[in-house]
Amino acid sequence: MQYTTFLAALLASGAVAAPSQRRYAESNVQVTLRSFLDIDVNVPFTDGKKEEKDVPGTFKTALLTLGAGVGKATQRCEALDRAGKPLIVERNGNIDRTFADAKKGEWKFINHMKEPVTAHVSKIVCDPAFQKIGAKDKEITVILNNSASESQTQTQFTDGTRREVKKSQDFPFKTVELNVGPFAEQQSLRCQVLDKSGNPIKLQRGANLDTTFGDGSKGAWTFVYPDQVVSEIVCDPLFVKAA
Numbered sequence: 001m002q003y004t005t006f007l008a009a010l011l012a013s014g015a016v017a018a019p020s021q022r023r024y025a026e027s028n029v030q031v032t033l034r035s036f037l038d039i040d041v042n043v044p045f046t047d048g049k050k051e052e053k054d055v056p057g058t059f060k061t062a063l064l065t066l067g068a069g070v071g072k073a074t075q076r077c078e079a080l081d082r083a084g085k086p087l088i089v090e091r092n093g094n095i096d097r098t099f100a101d102a103k104k105g106e107w108k109f110i111n112h113m114k115e116p117v118t119a120h121v122s123k124i125v126c127d128p129a130f131q132k133i134g135a136k137d138k139e140i141t142v143i144l145n146n147s148a149s150e151s152q153t154q155t156q157f158t159d160g161t162r163r164e165v166k167k168s169q170d171f172p173f174k175t176v177e178l179n180v181g182p183f184a185e186q187q188s189l190r191c192q193v194l195d196k197s198g199n200p201i202k203l204q205r206g207a208n209l210d211t212t213f214g215d216g217s218k219g220a221w222t223f224v225y226p227d228q229v230v231s232e233i234v235c236d237p238l239f240v241k242a243a
Helices: 002-013 019-026
Strands: 029-035 040-045 051-066 076-080 089-091 094-096 107-109 119-127 140-146 151-157 163-166 175-180 190-194 203-205 208-210 221-223 232-236
Touching: 029 119, 040 051, 040 119, 051 076, 140 190, 140 232, 151 163, 175 190
Parallel strands: none
Antiparallel strands: 029 040, 029 051, 051 107, 051 119, 076 119, 089 094, 089 107, 140 151, 140 175, 163 232, 175 221, 190 232, 203 208, 203 221
């Protein structure tokens, strides 16, 4: 009788969790967002399921806490901005668009200059299928294409450095496209293609005319004078778009 009374007192005090409470804690998935006023907002999620929850507010950090009984210890979540795009986070030098637990503390929201910021969050999404960024997210690729002749080349470039790649093929091309991975250092990188005489080829995309081309997630640039042979591709962090 005394033991029962003692156990009941412990349960009531919270020092010992009841079996159902303990199972919940072990399988708990929780995201904690901290505001610029250092006020925490805790958002619970269901283990093993993709869920998204509205959490409108302005926050500086995000922390994912997984209970010991969670099925996938590598589960990750992401915070979306007002436009529904993933916010970038950083922890101990690791930069990503999703964040994990790993018992290493909170992630800071950062801008494209890698500076800590107070971010406007609209939703939190947790999904067992999320993975940390890979090499493809940092790739920079220039694609030359001629749909008429079904000719295409893809050339990889190194982030943050000038590089010149000579092309040995004599195929004429009609378009060129730059794909900059979402986690490449220089999102504003520009490149140019040179003709057989070493002169920059004039390009157009929409109303933009230029001799250098960027990504901007707007697709390919068209050669103003089609079917030109490309002798060289140059990508340089110092290139800027035409005024």
